[in-house]
Amino acid sequence: MDRIKNHPILDFEKNEKITISFEGREIECFRGETIVSALSVAGITTLRENVKTHRPQGLFCAIGKCSSCLMEVNGVPNVRTCIVLVEDGMTVRRQNGKGVLHED
Ligand code: FES
Structure with a gap:
């Protein structure tokens, strides 16, 4: 997946490039984009594991109204990453209902 660079009716401002850490992997992204957006561009689409079925889950509503993301x-569980913006040095990890799936 890639970022939209040109759009016929929308302008995209290119903000400052920053870095987040996903399970120990450094990911470059831009200030102002959501965590899910940054992860998607890096090829990470499995965001968590279903508590009951243990199946992988990815982006669903993208507006902060479900639990898929x-x-x-930064050590805080159950953050809706589709509506939270990246911050330089932020750490992100997948989780299931019982806690973190992957240690750094
Ligand atoms: S994808 Fe539904 S709350 Fe984030």
Whole structure:
């Protein structure tokens, strides 16, 4: 997946390039984009594991109204990563209902 660079009716401002850490992997992104957006561009689309079925889950509503994108961010579990913006040095990890799936 790639970022939209040119759009017929929308302008995209290119903000400052920053870095987040996803399970120990450094990911470059731009200030102002959501965590899910940054992860998607890096090829990471599995955001968590279903508590009951253990099946992988990815982006669903993208407006903060479900639980598909819940991740641990800076040590805080259950963050809706589709509506939270990246911050330089942020750490992000996948989780299931019992906690973090992957240690750094
Ligand atoms: S994808 Fe539904 S709350 Fe984030």
